[in-house]
Amino acid sequence: MLRESIPDIGKMVEPDRVRREVYTDPAIFELEMQNIHEKVWIYCGHESQVPKVGDYYTMQIGRQPMLMVRGKDNKVHVLYNRCPHRGNMMCGDRHGNTGEQFRCSYHAWTFHHDGKLKNIPMMDSGYAGNRLNKESPELSMKRAARVESYRGFVFASLSPTGPSLKEFLGKSIVAFDDMCDRAPEGEVEVVPNCFRVIQHSNWKLFMENQIDALHPSVTHQSTGRAAHEVEKEIAKKAKAGEALSYHMLSAFATVTIDKWDNFQTINYPYGHCILTGYMGLRPQDPDTKAYDQIMIKAYGQKRFEEIVGVNIHHVLVYPGLSVQSPLQQLRAVRPLGVDRTLTEIWHFRLKGAPEAIYRRSLAYYNLVNSPATLINADDLENFWKCHQGLSSDGGDWVSFARHFGHDIERPGEVSSAPNQGTSEAPMRNQMKAWAEYMRG
């Protein structure tokens, strides 16, 4: 029924442009939830969010309220946050510890951490002669069809079929390897809690912006310039490297618009994408040198050079994740409606790394990704303005034609050509994947 009310997807997405309704039509949004977010692998959270038995964290997958919980078997289970009796949400809080079992606040049905029914008050008398018994699957909390974890990052798919998590991630798996490998102990742990931002625009505007190399020196120019002025003052007085926090902001202005063509985007199946590094994140200050020594001790010189030499700034795992692995940042996208999108902004500690290296990640988190920074506010304003413009009759198409026809195609990847880092290849790649998903 839903499909019949939607115009032909093939007419909405062309290789270098898409119709504006792709962003504004509520019927298309519903179909996206069915065919994309409620089918593919979506990030639930990090295992370190639920360290103890009974710890749970709630999150949204598509339109579904879900939770992940640490069971007595030490596994992380992902369940629908719904009581099978009369539908009451099992956990009303964002996170907590459910103790030995889940206990519904309405009529005290209880469940094991894997969702299986444990007990119903006066079950035997209440359900005598009834078709329901303790083993009936509809009396247990429904589980996500598939759950997989990679290096501590937990994903769930609500579809029983489809590629495995590793097949789905493909080359974008480097996001998690790069983040964890930079830890002397090979693991990261989450820093609770995250920032949550609701933007008044379609979710795809966020995903497209994450690897839009043309926008930073324009959208964030004023913030970058102001930071650069302060950075210069500090550099006059302090030792080299002490102004790294300001460098995180000033790079938005000092890396001028023409320089962004020097970088490269590499695009993969399922809409994933990598932006190569640009910020010069290997300063030679004492903190970095101390960290380098710990890493060399842990991995040996050769492997250390390989790890810190990974040249990535940003990895997009379509449709729901934006990872900045060298800075231990991650943003999870949770669409709430056609014009409302929640992003969860998390950061992580490198296990075994000195406190100063964590402080660097925290600085980036606060200065660039937090709702308090002007960088985030700059982007949010564009998202809202784009959604307003796309809701108008001022035009029918969104253009992704920049450097169209010049990208380099190899089996399994499409790269922007040399000196064409501002190619709109990432948007074309996302919309190609989108159209494939939407056709089912």
Ligand code: FES
């Ligand atoms: S709704 Fe949960 S026990 Fe009744």
Ligand SMILES: [Fe+2]
């Ligand atoms: Fe931005």
